[in-house]
Amino acid sequence: MRFNSDVPFNAVVWTLMVVIMLLWLIPLLYVFSAAFSSADAILSGDMLFIPRGWNIEGFKLIFQYDGFGRSYLNTILYCMLTLAVSMPLTLCAAYPLSRGDFMAKKFIMVVYTITLFFGGGLVPTYLLIRNLHLYNSVLALVLPGVSVWNIIIVRSYFNTRIPKELQEAANIDGCGDFAFFLRIAVPLSSPILIVIGLYALVGQWNSYFGAMIFLDDRAKYPLQLLLRELLLSSDAAAHVNSWAGINPADQLTALMAMKYGTIIISAVPLILLYAFIQKYFIRGVMVGSLKG
Amino acid sequence: MSHPVANTVVTPAKPNYFKRLLSNMRRRPALYLMSLPAFVLIIIFSYVPMAGVLMAFQDYSVEGGLFGSAWIGFENFKLFFNSYYAKNVILNTFLISLYSLGVGFLMPIIFSLLVNTIKVKWAGKFIKTVSYIPYFISTVIMVSLITDFFNVHTGIVNKALGLFNIPPKDFLNEANVFYSLFVWTDLWQAMGWSSIIYLSVLGGVPQDLYDAAKLDGANKMKVLRFIELPQLYPTVSVLLVLALGSLLSVGFEKIFLLQTPLNSGRSEVISTYVYKLGVLAQDYGFGTAVGLFNSVVSFVLLVLANLLVRRISDYSLW
Numbered sequence: 001m002r003f004n005s006d007v008p009f010n011a012v013v014w015t016l017m018v019v020i021m022l023l024w025l026i027p028l029l030y031v032f033s034a035a036f037s038s039a040d041a042i043l044s045g046d047m048l049f050i051p052r053g054w055n056i057e058g059f060k061l062i063f064q065y066d067g068f069g070r071s072y073l074n075t076i077l078y079c080m081l082t083l084a085v086s087m088p089l090t091l092c093a094a095y096p097l098s099r100g101d102f103m104a105k106k107f108i109m110v111v112y113t114i115t116l117f118f119g120g121g122l123v124p125t126y127l128l129i130r131n132l133h134l135y136n137s138v139l140a141l142v143l144p145g146v147s148v149w150n151i152i153i154v155r156s157y158f159n160t161r162i163p164k165e166l167q168e169a170a171n172i173d174g175c176g177d178f179a180f181f182l183r184i185a186v187p188l189s190s191p192i193l194i195v196i197g198l199y200a201l202v203g204q205w206n207s208y209f210g211a212m213i214f215l216d217d218r219a220k221y222p223l224q225l226l227l228r229e230l231l232l233s234s235d236a237a238a239h240v241n242s243w244a245g246i247n248p249a250d251q252l253t254a255l256m257a258m259k260y261g262t263i264i265i266s267a268v269p270l271i272l273l274y275a276f277i278q279k280y281f282i283r284g285v286m287v288g289s290l291k292g
Numbered sequence: 293m294s295h296p297v298a299n300t301v302v303t304p305a306k307p308n309y310f311k312r313l314l315s316n317m318r319r320r321p322a323l324y325l326m327s328l329p330a331f332v333l334i335i336i337f338s339y340v341p342m343a344g345v346l347m348a349f350q351d352y353s354v355e356g357g358l359f360g361s362a363w364i365g366f367e368n369f370k371l372f373f374n375s376y377y378a379k380n381v382i383l384n385t386f387l388i389s390l391y392s393l394g395v396g397f398l399m400p401i402i403f404s405l406l407v408n409t410i411k412v413k414w415a416g417k418f419i420k421t422v423s424y425i426p427y428f429i430s431t432v433i434m435v436s437l438i439t440d441f442f443n444v445h446t447g448i449v450n451k452a453l454g455l456f457n458i459p460p461k462d463f464l465n466e467a468n469v470f471y472s473l474f475v476w477t478d479l480w481q482a483m484g485w486s487s488i489i490y491l492s493v494l495g496g497v498p499q500d501l502y503d504a505a506k507l508d509g510a511n512k513m514k515v516l517r518f519i520e521l522p523q524l525y526p527t528v529s530v531l532l533v534l535a536l537g538s539l540l541s542v543g544f545e546k547i548f549l550l551q552t553p554l555n556s557g558r559s560e561v562i563s564t565y566v567y568k569l570g571v572l573a574q575d576y577g578f579g580t581a582v583g584l585f586n587s588v589v590s591f592v593l594l595v596l597a598n599l600l601v602r603r604i605s606d607y608s609l610w
Contacts, residue, residue, distance in 0.1 A: 005511040013406050017419055020403075024422050024480065027437060030448065045446065093330030096323035103316040108327060115334060117591055120341025121583030122563070123570040127347075127354075128340055144337040146330050177322035206430035209545050213571060224432050231436035232549060263433050270428040286492045 035059075035260035039253040042260075058261030061254055066239040067218060071226040072266075075205060078141060078222055082204045083197060085142050086150070090196065091189060093151045095181050098158035099167070112148045129214055140214035141204070141222075150196045157192040157287065158185060194277060195284035205270060223266055230262060348581035361577075368581035377565065385561040385586075388547075389539045392475050397535055399479055400486035401528065405516055407487070408494045420491070423484025435549040438477055439464060465554035474547065474559075489531070490524055497523050529601050536597035540590045562586045 029049045034042050038053030046052050062068055096102045097109065120128075125144070134140040162185055170180045208224035215221060230236050237243055237251040246254075274281070317324055343358075348368055350361040372378050403423070410416040429437075441447045442463035450460040463469050497520060505515050544563040551559045562582060570579015 006513075009409075009511065009513045013409055016406060017410065017415075021419060021422060024426070024484075026448075027441065027480075028422075028425060030441075031437065043446075045451070048448075089330045089333070092326040096327045099320075099323060101316070102320065102323045103313050104324065104327065108331060111331070111339075112334060115338040117594060118342065118587055119338060120344050121580060121587055122566050123576050123579040123583055124341035124344025124347060125337070126571055127344065127576065128337070132336075143333060146333050146337075148334065151330065177320055178326070181322070181326070202428065206428075206432075207545070208430075208432055213567075224430050227430070227432045227436075228549070231432060232439070259436070263429075263436070267429050267433060271425055274424070274428060282488070282492065285488055286496070 031260055031263055035264045039257035042256055043253065056261070058257040058259070059265070061240075061258045062262055062265065064240050064242055065226075065230060065258065067221065067226055068230075068262075070219060071221045071223045074220060075223040078138060079201050079204045081138065081142050082145060082200055086145055086147070086200050087193060087197060089146055090150045090154055091181075091186060091193075093146075094154035095158055095185055097151070097155045098162065099177075100164060112151065115148050126213060135214060136216045136220065137214075138220065141210045145200070145204075147196075147200075150200075153196060154189065154192055157189065161188055191280065191284040191287050193284075194280045198274070198277065198281055201273075202270060227262065227266060231259060345580060345584045345587075347577050348584045350577050352577035352580070354576075364577075368578045369585065371578060372582050372585070377560065380557060381560050381562055381565050384558055385540055385542060385563075388471055388474060388561060389542050391471050392478060392542060393535055393539060395475050395479055396482060396486070397532065400483050401490060401524065403483055404487035404490035404494060405520060405524075408491060408520065409512055409516060420484065420487075423487070425484070426481040427485035429481065431543075431545040431549065434477065434481060435546060438473070438550065442473065464550075465552050467555045467558040470550070470555045470558040474543075474550065478543070478546070489527060493524055493527050494520055529604075533594070533597050533601050536593055538590070539593050540586055 026049070033047060033049055033051040035058060036051040036054055036056065037047040038055055038057070041047040041052035097105055099105070119125075129135055129140045129144075134143070166184070167180055170184065171177075175183075206224060208222070208228055211220075211222050211225045212228075215225070229239065236255055237248075240251075240254075243251055243254070346358060347361075349363055349365060350358070351364050351367070352358075352361045356362075407416060407419055410419070426434075442449050444450060444460050444462040444464070447463075449463070454460065461469070463473055501519050502515065505519055510518070540562065542561055542563065544561075544567070547559055547561055548564050548567070551564065563586070566579045566583045566586070569575045570583065
């Protein structure tokens with residue numbers, strides 16, 4: 001018996017893990033405690049990982065920022081729209097491809113697969129959106145988002161999970177393809193739907209690029225585009241109406257107080273959502289990873 | 293639609309197929325109808341832009357459109373390759389991509405193997421959960437945090453370096469550290485999340501393999517090396533091909549926001565360049581040409597990657 005042979009190995013692993021945890025937790029803790037600290041404490045560097053000058057002023061200030069509330073609602077709306085469009089579309093596209101006797105299967109798969117290897121690029125896509133009169137429309141963010149990857153993942157899920165025999169038996173009993181799809185295939189697909197749904201949701205919630213090139217109207221801005229202005233541009237203070245007369249130094253302090261509150265408000269919903277569905281998500285990943 | 297009977301007379305082989313297709317459509321109309329919406333969207337939003345790459349060979353004007361603009365052959369490409377920026381932009385794209393791939397691909401594998409050896413249940417769970425959190429932080433917020441933390445005067449990174457008597461460094465404007473700044477902050481965001489798939493594979497390693505290893509007196513290191521790692525190979529090779537295929541589509545969103553006039557020598561990549569010239573400056577033909585160059589190189593890389601992985605997987609353990 002080699003008694004102690006794991007000791008050095010364990011020591012190395014635990015040391016590495018402690019270092020990784022420090023590197024991962026310090027920024028997170030900093031953001032969290034800054035959101036509940038006074039702006040002065042943040043600026044002076046007194047605050048590190050424990051809130052100093054405990055207050056929630058920042059959270060209140062956020063709503064004075066022109067358009068913040070609206071952009072938050074926009075993002076929720078765009079996310080729901082994305083899910084409402086892409087989930088049914090993906091299921092509908094994937095199911096026929098999983099049926100061996102669907103004769104257009106090969107042709108459609110070739111058409112889909114080519115898009116994985118080659119695309120037109122940014123400029124032709126941008127001009128297409130303009131020519132379709134989708135510029136400045138939410139649809140420009142939602143419609144191009146049908147993911148071929150997702151269709152393929154759901155297809156292989158259906159392939160392995162819904163045996164041909166079951167479907168044939170249903171057909172003999174007079175259950176048509178669409179009825180079978182709705183009553184059997186869709187309910188069975190929930191584990192994989194949670195996986196692709198979460199990806200779609202997080203993607204839409206966190207992206208600013210599509211909105212930056214396709215939306216013109218500030219009232220339509222999603223949260224991330226507004227955050228870009230608030231967190232990264234130098235003239236953010238100009239968008240707080242009530243600050244017109246206040247001196248720049250105070251504006252800077254107020255912006256600092258706002259900043260971390262904004263970060264918490266925009267990132268925490270996703271983290272909480274994940275915490276709730278984690279169990280199902282991991283299960284879905286396992287099911288999905290069993291077969292490519 | 294061609295008449296099946298008429299076809300039968302002309303070419304005897306094909307009508308059979310069309311006849312079968314038609315009867316398949318008649319028997320299973322739902323399957324065809326269900327395929328339609330996604331199919332149409334993909335044709336519109338993927339194939340129409342592909343046809344649009346013809347603009348790369350035009351002096352494209354919005355008034356003329358694709359049919360009324362002058363054809364200028366490879367002028368746009370020549371213009372790009374002869375420009376002062378071309379070499380830098382291409383080099384940056386390649387180097388950032390490779391660096392990013394090396395770090396971003398290897399680390400999650402190592403991380404998942406190591407976390408998996410931790411048998412203290414709550415600790416393993418805690419480490420995994422903490423490592424997932426940064427994935428949910430958006431690019432905009434992430435860049436805002438980076439600008440705060442790496443600030444030359446007030447950032448906590450420089451304060452921490454100060455503890456070891458290292459003089460403060462202006463990470464955000466220093467061209468030489470841009471690659472590392474991009475790659476390692478990306479790792480912070482993605483390591484935990486990317487490891488989920490590996491951890492789920494490791495969770496399914498058959499118990500009898502462990503039992504056999506124990507009988508043979510293997511220690512943890514040996515189990516990791518000879519049992520767990522090989523179990524990851526199939527997943528790793530699939531993900532590697534995919535990663536190589538999207539190699540040149542380096543994160544536009546983050547690079548664009550991290551760019552400053554001072555670091556642009558290292559931070560200008562093909563996608564940001566295309567955006568600035570093709571969309572902002574409305575030089576559509578030129579932007580398309582540069583984008584097309586990127587797509588063609590990506591495609592070649594993907595094909596090579598596929599060949600390579602197939603070859604390696606034939607020769608090696610799995």
